[in-house]
Amino acid sequence: MSAEAVVEINGRKVPIEGERNVLEVIRKANIDLPTFCYHSQLSAYGACRLCLVDIEGRGIVSSCSLSPEPGAKIRTHTPELREMRRMTLELLLANHEMNCPTCPKSADCQLQELARRLGVNTVRFKRTHAPKPVDTSSPFLLRDPGKCVLCGDCVRMCKEVQGIGAIDFAFRGAAVSVVPAFGKNLDQVECVGCGQCASVCPTAALTVKSDVAKVYAALADKNAEVVAQIAPAVRVALGEAYGLPAGTVATGQIVAALKALGFARVYDTAYSADLTVLEETHEFLGRKTKNEKLPHLTSCCPAWVRFVEQYYPKWIKHLSSCKSPQQMLGSVIKAEGAPDGKHLVVVSVMPCTAKKGEAGLDKFRSGDCQDVDVVLTTQELVRMIDEGGLRFDQLEPDSLDSPFGLKTGAGLLFGASGGVSEAVLRQAAEELGAARDGLAAFQSVRGDQGVREVAISVGGNPLKLAVVSGLANAKALLARVESGAVEYDLIEVMACPGGCVNGAGNPVRKNKDTIAARAKGLYHADKMLDLHRSSENHEVKTYYERVLGDVGGKKAHALLHTTYQSRARIDGAALKLVEGSQPAALAVTVCVGTSCHVRGAQTLLRKLITQVETAGIADTVDIQASFCHEACDQGPTVVVGGTTLHRTTADQAFAAVLAALQTKAAPDDRVLHG
Amino acid sequence: MTTGTVITQESLTKEGLAYQSAAGGAERRLIICAGTGCVAGGALEVYSEFVRAISAAGIDVVTELRPEAPPLPGFVHVSRSGCQGFCQMGPLATVLPDGILYTRVKKGDVAEIVESTLKHGKAVERLLYVDKSAKRSCRGIAEIPFYQAQHRFVLKECGVIDPDSLPEYLAKEGYQAACRAYTRMTPQSICAEIDKAGLRGRGGGGFPTGRKWEAARAQPAGTKYVICNGDEGDPGAFMDRSVMEGNPHSVIEGMMIAARGVGASEGFVYVRAEYPLAVRRVRKAVEDAKRAGLLGQNLFGTNFSLDITVMEGAGAFVCGEETALIASIEGKRGMPAPKPPFPAQSGLWGKPTVINNVETLASVPRILNMGAESFRTLGSRTSPGTKTFALTGHVVNTGLIEVAFGATLRDIVFGVGGGVTTDDGSAMSEMKAVQIGGPSGGCLVPDHLDLSLDFDSLRGIGAMVGSGGLVVMNRDTCMVSMARFFMQFTQNESCGKCVLCREGTKQMLALLDDIIEGRATLGTLDLLEKLARTVQKGSLCGLGKTAPNPVLSMTRLFREEYLAHVVEKRCPAGRCKALLRPHVIPAKCKGCGVCIKACPTSAIRGEKRQVHVIDETLCTKCGACAKACRLGAIEGVA
Numbered sequence A: 001m002s003a004e005a006v007v008e009i010n011g012r013k014v015p016i017e018g019e020r021n022v023l024e025v026i027r028k029a030n031i032d033l034p035t036f037c038y039h040s041q042l043s044a045y046g047a048c049r050l051c052l053v054d055i056e057g058r059g060i061v062s063s064c065s066l067s068p069e070p071g072a073k074i075r076t077h078t079p080e081l082r083e084m085r086r087m088t089l090e091l092l093l094a095n096h097e098m099n100c101p102t103c104p105k106s107a108d109c110q111l112q113e114l115a116r117r118l119g120v121n122t123v124r125f126k127r128t129h130a131p132k133p134v135d136t137s138s139p140f141l142l143r144d145p146g147k148c149v150l151c152g153d154c155v156r157m158c159k160e161v162q163g164i165g166a167i168d169f170a171f172r173g174a175a176v177s178v179v180p181a182f183g184k185n186l187d188q189v190e191c192v193g194c195g196q197c198a199s200v201c202p203t204a205a206l207t208v209k210s211d212v213a214k215v216y217a218a219l220a221d222k223n224a225e226v227v228a229q230i231a232p233a234v235r236v237a238l239g240e241a242y243g244l245p246a247g248t249v250a251t252g253q254i255v256a257a258l259k260a261l262g263f264a265r266v267y268d269t270a271y272s273a274d275l276t277v278l279e280e281t282h283e284f285l286g287r288k289t290k291n292e293k294l295p296h297l298t299s300c301c302p303a304w305v306r307f308v309e310q311y312y313p314k315w316i317k318h319l320s321s322c323k324s325p326q327q328m329l330g331s332v333i334k335a336e337g338a339p340d341g342k343h344l345v346v347v348s349v350m351p352c353t354a355k356k357g358e359a360g361l362d363k364f365r366s367g368d369c370q371d372v373d374v375v376l377t378t379q380e381l382v383r384m385i386d387e388g389g390l391r392f393d394q395l396e397p398d399s400l401d402s403p404f405g406l407k408t409g410a411g412l413l414f415g416a417s418g419g420v421s422e423a424v425l426r427q428a429a430e431e432l433g434a435a436r437d438g439l440a441a442f443q444s445v446r447g448d449q450g451v452r453e454v455a456i457s458v459g460g461n462p463l464k465l466a467v468v469s470g471l472a473n474a475k476a477l478l479a480r481v482e483s484g485a486v487e488y489d490l491i492e493v494m495a496c497p498g499g500c501v502n503g504a505g506n507p508v509r510k511n512k513d514t515i516a517a518r519a520k521g522l523y524h525a526d527k528m529l530d531l532h533r534s535s536e537n538h539e540v541k542t543y544y545e546r547v548l549g550d551v552g553g554k555k556a557h558a559l560l561h562t563t564y565q566s567r568a569r570i571d572g573a574a575l576k577l578v579e580g581s582q583p584a585a586l587a588v589t590v591c592v593g594t595s596c597h598v599r600g601a602q603t604l605l606r607k608l609i610t611q612v613e614t615a616g617i618a619d620t621v622d623i624q625a626s627f628c629h630e631a632c633d634q635g636p637t638v639v640v641g642g643t644t645l646h647r648t649t650a651d652q653a654f655a656a657v658l659a660a661l662q663t664k665a666a667p668d669d670r671v672l673h674g
Numbered sequence B: 001m002t003t004g005t006v007i008t009q010e011s012l013t014k015e016g017l018a019y020q021s022a023a024g025g026a027e028r029r030l031i032i033c034a035g036t037g038c039v040a041g042g043a044l045e046v047y048s049e050f051v052r053a054i055s056a057a058g059i060d061v062v063t064e065l066r067p068e069a070p071p072l073p074g075f076v077h078v079s080r081s082g083c084q085g086f087c088q089m090g091p092l093a094t095v096l097p098d099g100i101l102y103t104r105v106k107k108g109d110v111a112e113i114v115e116s117t118l119k120h121g122k123a124v125e126r127l128l129y130v131d132k133s134a135k136r137s138c139r140g141i142a143e144i145p146f147y148q149a150q151h152r153f154v155l156k157e158c159g160v161i162d163p164d165s166l167p168e169y170l171a172k173e174g175y176q177a178a179c180r181a182y183t184r185m186t187p188q189s190i191c192a193e194i195d196k197a198g199l200r201g202r203g204g205g206g207f208p209t210g211r212k213w214e215a216a217r218a219q220p221a222g223t224k225y226v227i228c229n230g231d232e233g234d235p236g237a238f239m240d241r242s243v244m245e246g247n248p249h250s251v252i253e254g255m256m257i258a259a260r261g262v263g264a265s266e267g268f269v270y271v272r273a274e275y276p277l278a279v280r281r282v283r284k285a286v287e288d289a290k291r292a293g294l295l296g297q298n299l300f301g302t303n304f305s306l307d308i309t310v311m312e313g314a315g316a317f318v319c320g321e322e323t324a325l326i327a328s329i330e331g332k333r334g335m336p337a338p339k340p341p342f343p344a345q346s347g348l349w350g351k352p353t354v355i356n357n358v359e360t361l362a363s364v365p366r367i368l369n370m371g372a373e374s375f376r377t378l379g380s381r382t383s384p385g386t387k388t389f390a391l392t393g394h395v396v397n398t399g400l401i402e403v404a405f406g407a408t409l410r411d412i413v414f415g416v417g418g419g420v421t422t423d424d425g426s427a428m429s430e431m432k433a434v435q436i437g438g439p440s441g442g443c444l445v446p447d448h449l450d451l452s453l454d455f456d457s458l459r460g461i462g463a464m465v466g467s468g469g470l471v472v473m474n475r476d477t478c479m480v481s482m483a484r485f486f487m488q489f490t491q492n493e494s495c496g497k498c499v500l501c502r503e504g505t506k507q508m509l510a511l512l513d514d515i516i517e518g519r520a521t522l523g524t525l526d527l528l529e530k531l532a533r534t535v536q537k538g539s540l541c542g543l544g545k546t547a548p549n550p551v552l553s554m555t556r557l558f559r560e561e562y563l564a565h566v567v568e569k570r571c572p573a574g575r576c577k578a579l580l581r582p583h584v585i586p587a588k589c590k591g592c593g594v595c596i597k598a599c600p601t602s603a604i605r606g607e608k609r610q611v612h613v614i615d616e617t618l619c620t621k622c623g624a625c626a627k628a629c630r631l632g633a634i635e636g637v638a
Helices: A022-028 A079-094 A110-117 A153-161 A196-200 A212-220 A238-242 A251-261 A269-290 A302-311 A313-318 A325-336 A354-359 A378-387 A409-413 A419-431 A440-445 A471-482 A514-528 A538-548 A554-560 A594-598 A601-614 A650-663 B009-024 B036-040 B043-056 B107-120 B166-171 B176-183 B187-197 B209-217 B239-246 B248-262 B276-291 B322-329 B358-370 B372-376 B409-416 B455-460 B479-493 B499-516 B522-538 B542-546 B549-557 B559-566 B594-598 B624-628
Strands: A006-009 A012-015 A052-055 A059-062 A073-075 A141-143 A167-170 A177-180 A206-208 A224-230 A265-268 A343-350 A374-377 A451-458 A461-469 A490-494 A575-578 A586-591 A621-626 A638-640 A643-646 A671-673 B026-033 B075-081 B093-096 B100-102 B129-131 B136-138 B225-230 B266-271 B307-312 B353-357 B386-393 B399-404 B431-436 B442-444 B469-474
Touching: A006 A022, A012 A022, A022 A052, A052 A079, A059 A079, A059 B522, A079 A110, A079 B499, A079 B522, A153 A167, A153 A196, A153 A471, A196 A206, A212 A224, A212 A343, A212 A374, A212 A378, A224 A251, A224 A269, A224 A325, A238 A378, A251 A265, A251 A378, A265 A269, A269 A325, A269 A409, A269 A419, A269 A538, A269 A554, A302 A313, A302 A354, A302 A471, A325 A343, A325 A354, A325 A554, A343 A354, A343 A378, A354 A374, A374 A378, A409 A419, A409 A514, A419 A440, A419 A451, A419 A461, A419 A490, A440 A451, A451 A471, A461 A471, A471 A490, A538 A554, A575 A601, A586 A601, A586 A650, A594 A601, A601 A621, A601 A650, A638 A650, A643 A650, B009 B026, B009 B166, B009 B176, B026 B043, B036 B043, B043 B075, B043 B107, B093 B107, B100 B107, B166 B248, B166 B276, B176 B248, B176 B358, B187 B209, B187 B248, B187 B358, B187 B372, B209 B248, B209 B353, B225 B239, B225 B248, B225 B322, B225 B358, B239 B248, B239 B276, B239 B358, B239 B386, B248 B266, B248 B276, B248 B353, B248 B358, B266 B276, B266 B322, B276 B307, B322 B353, B353 B358, B358 B372, B386 B409, B399 B409, B409 B431, B431 B479, B431 B549, B442 B549, B479 B499, B479 B549, B479 B559, B499 B522, B499 B542, B499 B559, B522 B542, B522 B549, B522 B559, B549 B559, B594 B624
Parallel strands: A006 A073, A224 A265, A224 A343, A343 A374, A461 A490, A586 A621, A643 A671, B026 B075, B225 B266, B225 B353, B266 B307, B386 B469
Antiparallel strands: A006 A012, A052 A059, A052 A073, A141 A206, A167 A177, A451 A461, A575 A621, A586 A638, A638 A643, B026 B093, B093 B100, B129 B136, B386 B399, B431 B442, B431 B469
């Protein structure tokens, strides 16, 4: 360190050691200058004006956006700055909903915390807060614009880290707000549900949608057998809510808490992660042998899967067909059935918001019944433990139930970025006859960079892997793959930076080391277990023998694998052309998207309308033109009632209309091919 | 000019001379002002009518003078120009060489002008400007005080030349400076020359242009950009619009010189979308310059190139802030970013970018042509040159004006402006204040009448040149309401990014409302001033930092007026309706009952020949009674 590379903070000399801005130097000096809009992983934004400092010769500037200059004399708490900060906070509070006691973020809210820290006990300004409607449309998140302080953290997180931009600023002056495009609801835009926006939101403008009530209802239902599964990343984070250091493995207490709350059995999602490893390794090695569908893309992260479905439909076939561990275990538990006279309710406890949406997908449902009925995030389980009055730290640890409570260390690794790859490599080594080479070599996939490339030889087979977290990183990597600049055999992607340990459902991270500490907790737990390869899980082995048959076999496929669909378009508003006057008119939707259009959808539509009118049944049908149904290769697409007709003609569609009117029964979701 | 041949100083001169020679064949030239103000007044119809009527009178009319095909001598050259400044008197028509300026010309006046002036050389008296104070009619601009007191430098050719004619621009030394810059000057010497001239940014900040260029020049070679900021958003300001409409080539030439100075090969003109005429004229000028080989590859036979794209603004005031403007060009929401890094270091798409205001760039070619030394003889020591202002408010002459820095407020308000008027302009009044620098500027008061105005003297008294709005206010103006007016504007136009500007302006507005509506205490005034200072010091960008200026300057200069509102609940100017106390002056009231009949809410009672009384609980302060009362016995109503 050269003699000059020092700044003076409140009279104390502090060295500059590569910090990007003055704020980081100040924080390094253990002065926690407050901010709303500064996050080290996001671009400096400079909007909250709380990190203002007084620099000799420069005056009052925001420290987050200023690079440290040697010799700068910085003051952080002059009377003027203190007054400015308090006033800034008062301004925010004057425009805040202020229903703190009933707010989901109460006690976790940075605005509340800062008001306390800065001693703001009155607001001198007029209340300007106007209530705004809450957006409850998303299965993942609750968006309450009335609580937004417009720091833009969510906007930058979504755009910069996840490469999506589902929300942005709109309007100006007093009307400025953060909204999804065109003021739509969150479920109508390209949100993939990663929830990272909520994890950086300082207030309750974006929070994880709570499904606690559904769980209580199930627990109160005498006819329900309520079964829990807990994800690897939950056990190393939940304890933080009770003062335990990040990374503390609290599986025993969590099981005890769930039992105390009334869960009949508690299983481990790491068990089904072992299933995933076996199935996915088999699938991957098969692709590798045939040299097809490479790079193989992992599919455990539902936000990533959604991202591929939305933006990279042509990469869909590269996705592993394996369900995520959550869905695998849901299927397995449901397939086992419930004790006599009861119905099973599967509740998964996840570090993840996107899992809520995943569990609700039609493809993970048989009849009315979802494979996983309710997804709770770690945060929600904490609320239940709190409400139940359970003293978490005092709970006597309990053990997971058999048979789906047993896991290997490989299954646990899934909670950290690189974990899937490491577990698959361990298994691949065994299948390629290189098991005795040991496990240490595969640790090269670990790390905290958003993109890690690993070239490794497994049993003499060179493999090239990329381990990615953060969807913007994935986007950049796929662009390089598409351009031919790089080639991989396997790409593991987790939407949340650092993997599931940093999931938005986990407790809000307290500092930048939290995520690494949680991952370390998982690596440690792996070490402490006797079993490190998924194939060593004898409960898994038994289950294959008893139920599934061969790895990658027909039965395994039926229960553990899934399919994907292109979601390259978002819903467009349908255009009503014929409006039936009868209350329960039959809905007929004709796709007029580009692909259906070139296949004659317009002519079809005109003819169908004429037919309907000529037949004198216009009163009983609603005919509307809609946009893409994501079945472009099978167009023209017409939906009559709930039935989708592909490659159809006007006559076929008309016949279907007549049939539907005749039966008048609620049609099921059949797909007919013309 | 034919493409493919190298453009040189000589070829430019030749082109210019050819135009002059062709123009010399004109018997007369008629210039119709086609600035936005005159166009709104019907100037385009006047223009067409002139073309038709002159032709019908058997005189050859030339509307587009093409030097390569000069018309036979003896024709009348009819052209449209950019803003001539005297918008209030428009549509304007100038006849040369007679030097006659016709004002408020209507289509119906054309025949008479053709007959009298074009055929017989006689002025049409009734269309001449009348100097009311001297009680005489003025034949041309040389006699009109509005023009006499100005120094038109940037606007010299504005209102004279045809903005759509590249040849005419060439005839006025056009692109000579650019040619020199590309062929005979180094980037260093260009930046040094501008620095030596002491040119300061006309967009408001007054930052030395030469230093800005030098900072961008000194960045490592590579992609760099020049941007012309034509997003003029101050209410009532139209200086940049007039330059873009009246002399677009001067802006392009300025950009070329800037590009050469910093090493840029791509430029953007960001024009306010609400200026359709400016957008059209600048676009045409860019196209003409491209076609002539003045833009594009291998400029003036060198290896340098420059492409200019004209972009329409996104419709927000804040997009005039340079970092927000850059974000807007990039296709993002126009929100300012923290500085540093300054655009000269990292601007458009992260590349070094020079961003200058229209007027600044339009000054550049003239500076290179006349030399830095000679430019410095204009204006004041620290602020050389001239400044255009949009003069408006309670003043006899309003319009686009230009004075040398160092001129006094008196020169402007009483010289150019012709003095202060009442609200409706029907009579003279006293000056109370002048708001300078638009909604983020400050106030000048009669004490400042003899202050010589430049960047530094204004900053010294808490005001600023700003982009150049000048609003004159008479003695009947309420300074609390004025502060509120400007605050409403900045609040509406805040981008909403930083807390202090977004919430602070909103609360300042609410506090001003409290004062205007009689709810204020001394604490209100104190909180208003504290908040104003916090917003000024702590906001992210120039919009927020300057938004409190009107409040701070007015509460200081008009303290007593503010205190009257706060303590006595009285508006000395009688403008704040909530503070009005309607009452009858007993000494004047004869009890005639006229007011009782006029009152729509039956709020006035009284016996015949007894002093009448207004019931405040019923009175809506509509003013009907005061209007009806011939004795002036009612006060405290609108």
